[in-house]
Amino acid sequence: MVTNSKKKTATPPRRSAPAQDRMIESLRHYIRAHGQDLLKDPNVSSVGIGQKVRNGTRGKQIVLQFTVSSKVAPEAMEALGTNRIPQTITVDGFEVPTDVVERSYTPHFRVVAEVRKPERKTRLNPVVPGASVGGVSVSAGTIGCIVFDKADGTPYVLSNWHVLQGPDGDLGEAVVQPGKFDDNRVSLNRLGVLRRSHLGAAGDCAVATLDPSRDFDRKICELDVVPEELGEPELGDKVIKSGRTTGVTHGVVRRIDTMVKIDYGGDVGERIIGCFEIGPDADNPAVDGEISSGGDSGAVWLFKQSNGRPSGIIAGVHFGGEDDSDSDEHALACLSSSVFEKLDISLQRPAPEEVTAVRGYDPGFLGEQIDLPQLTTEVSGDAVRLEGSEVIPYTHFSLALSKKRRFPFWVGWNIDGGSLKRLSRSGIPFTKDPRLPANVQVGNELYEANRLDRGHIARRADLLWGSLPEAEKANIDSFFYTNITPQMDDFNQSARNGLWGKLEDAVFADVDVDDLKVSVFGGPVFQDDDHVFRGVKIPREFWKVITYTERGELKAKAFVLTQNLVQIESLDLEEFRVFQVTLDEIEERARVRFPSTLHKGDKLLVSKAPAERTPLETLADIHWD
Numbered sequence: 001m002v003t004n005s006k007k008k009t010a011t012p013p014r015r016s017a018p019a020q021d022r023m024i025e026s027l028r029h030y031i032r033a034h035g036q037d038l039l040k041d042p043n044v045s046s047v048g049i050g051q052k053v054r055n056g057t058r059g060k061q062i063v064l065q066f067t068v069s070s071k072v073a074p075e076a077m078e079a080l081g082t083n084r085i086p087q088t089i090t091v092d093g094f095e096v097p098t099d100v101v102e103r104s105y106t107p108h109f110r111v112v113a114e115v116r117k118p119e120r121k122t123r124l125n126p127v128v129p130g131a132s133v134g135g136v137s138v139s140a141g142t143i144g145c146i147v148f149d150k151a152d153g154t155p156y157v158l159s160n161w162h163v164l165q166g167p168d169g170d171l172g173e174a175v176v177q178p179g180k181f182d183d184n185r186v187s188l189n190r191l192g193v194l195r196r197s198h199l200g201a202a203g204d205c206a207v208a209t210l211d212p213s214r215d216f217d218r219k220i221c222e223l224d225v226v227p228e229e230l231g232e233p234e235l236g237d238k239v240i241k242s243g244r245t246t247g248v249t250h251g252v253v254r255r256i257d258t259m260v261k262i263d264y265g266g267d268v269g270e271r272i273i274g275c276f277e278i279g280p281d282a283d284n285p286a287v288d289g290e291i292s293s294g295g296d297s298g299a300v301w302l303f304k305q306s307n308g309r310p311s312g313i314i315a316g317v318h319f320g321g322e323d324d325s326d327s328d329e330h331a332l333a334c335l336s337s338s339v340f341e342k343l344d345i346s347l348q349r350p351a352p353e354e355v356t357a358v359r360g361y362d363p364g365f366l367g368e369q370i371d372l373p374q375l376t377t378e379v380s381g382d383a384v385r386l387e388g389s390e391v392i393p394y395t396h397f398s399l400a401l402s403k404k405r406r407f408p409f410w411v412g413w414n415i416d417g418g419s420l421k422r423l424s425r426s427g428i429p430f431t432k433d434p435r436l437p438a439n440v441q442v443g444n445e446l447y448e449a450n451r452l453d454r455g456h457i458a459r460r461a462d463l464l465w466g467s468l469p470e471a472e473k474a475n476i477d478s479f480f481y482t483n484i485t486p487q488m489d490d491f492n493q494s495a496r497n498g499l500w501g502k503l504e505d506a507v508f509a510d511v512d513v514d515d516l517k518v519s520v521f522g523g524p525v526f527q528d529d530d531h532v533f534r535g536v537k538i539p540r541e542f543w544k545v546i547t548y549t550e551r552g553e554l555k556a557k558a559f560v561l562t563q564n565l566v567q568i569e570s571l572d573l574e575e576f577r578v579f580q581v582t583l584d585e586i587e588e589r590a591r592v593r594f595p596s597t598l599h600k601g602d603k604l605l606v607s608k609a610p611a612e613r614t615p616l617e618t619l620a621d622i623h624w625d
Helices: 017-038 074-080 336-343 468-477 499-510 583-590 596-600
Strands: 044-054 057-068 088-091 094-102 105-107 132-135 145-149 155-159 174-176 190-200 203-209 238-243 247-263 270-280 300-304 310-322 331-335 392-394 397-401 408-416 452-456 484-488 517-524 531-533 536-538 541-550 553-562 577-581
Touching: 017 044, 017 057, 017 088, 017 094, 017 247, 017 270, 044 094, 044 270, 057 247, 105 247, 155 190, 190 270, 190 336, 203 270, 203 310, 203 331, 203 336, 238 310, 247 310, 247 331, 270 310, 310 336, 331 336, 499 517, 499 541, 499 553, 541 583, 553 583, 553 596
Parallel strands: 057 094
Antiparallel strands: 044 057, 044 247, 088 094, 105 310, 132 174, 145 155, 155 203, 174 190, 190 203, 238 247, 238 300, 247 270, 270 331, 300 310, 310 331, 392 397, 397 408, 408 517, 452 484, 517 541, 531 536, 541 553, 553 577
8 A cells, every 4th residue: 555645635534532532443443343354454554543644743633544565656555566546535434534644664672781770670580571581582671560460369470572582482491580681591581471462463472470489579670660550542642661671661652442453473474463653752862762662562551640659550461662774752552451461461350259250179180090989888878969960069179968977078179389378267267158058067066165277178378279269268158067077176286196187287397399289188087976965976086188299299198186075075195196007008997999099099008906006106207218
């Protein structure tokens, strides 16, 4: 395409503000519907809503603005495979003038060598928006802001696809801070992994996780503001950003609802990106006139307040600008609302009650499929069912519940030792699970005015991992009575050094656990002659199986704790005993069946005669090998 004819035409009548607003809205719909077809012309690099440029000066007239790689005479159009752009285009009854500007674009991830390295280009802890970042196959870009997974609240860093992934990257690959161009020590600078990305009409965007070793501060470097809201840019809006290369710069929105065609290279090639365009702010000129440059990609543009200070409202995510041959200084930014919707992220952490994903026990947690225990036919009919299943899921654990005994047959849970959180239990009530009938759950009536404690089967501390909202939800879920059994008030502080409550901690302390991940199964042993107290049979034995991988080998360790509750009000502490046993013995006592993969990890040899068993005196007595 070439510029529209230079023949002078009558100036269109001046429209009232409401009419102009309606015209802009019509143009937005037109670009969204037809923009990709208009960009099929090889000479057209973008199309958007802008203001007429005459002799290098931007006026106030609203136009449908095209940018082209080359302005040529009509006779040269055929050689370029392009077509003439009409002087006006009629949209919903509005005759809209067009404007043609010679310009091409490039993504802003290329960088140049520097003698001195600013702080934002060094390894930071806590990590801050505005600092250098990049995928392991990318040079360097900018952290835009800290965002959160809408479903589970996991914190991420937000940047561009071409910063965190690029043509040679893939989901799950490492992301480093600073980017490799600024410091090539990848293992030292690991930030997390690429979690989600998108390159298309919704934007050039991606998010990466933050490893537990890297803290974060949500305030943007040098702007000292935390983004709290998303906004939509309009022509003339003043904006500000903090980027890896040019630092803090100011701009003015000069084209909106724009579609731009950019060549990302490699196997990706040309892509069409929805965006808006930002020009320099004459009142706040940038150093060397550059409002953005290579390495600024990923930075967020914030709206400015009337006093000139940055607001906490994001206008868009910077991803590109003019190429080296273009003298017109400008920047391109993805619409923040499109980016956040596409990546399923939010600026606010979800509250624990808003966490949507209740992920129970994960069979593939250790990298090898370890299914939940199965009840024997003798007791399977006694299982409480939720939506037809005997497996009742909670956050990070699942269980099967006995209707007759009103306690769990078994509980299975996962522990991610690398992301455990320290959370208070204060103010969290013990409560019955509202998803299940109240009469199949033992409640507070058993525990009032006696020495019985409400004892967690899945330890509360084991479940507090993942994102903060996810850990908070697990904290709450751990207090459902379905995960509780009666235990003496000195259950975990007995003369046996509290071994039962320390088994999970011991495996992390004494074993080189792969990926710091452990799965545990546990529950009471139901016996016909269990002591009855307040109409409830009190279990006097408990079992636990700890499974993990060490140097790629799956291992399973089983334990039994026995109690004598004949004299419930005056129990002798010495009657607590912890034994290490085999999986076969647990199956026989608890009337469950473990998967064959778990049995492969159980190599313990013990005497079958109970009288010959030696109880564990200390954690050092445990056979981990």
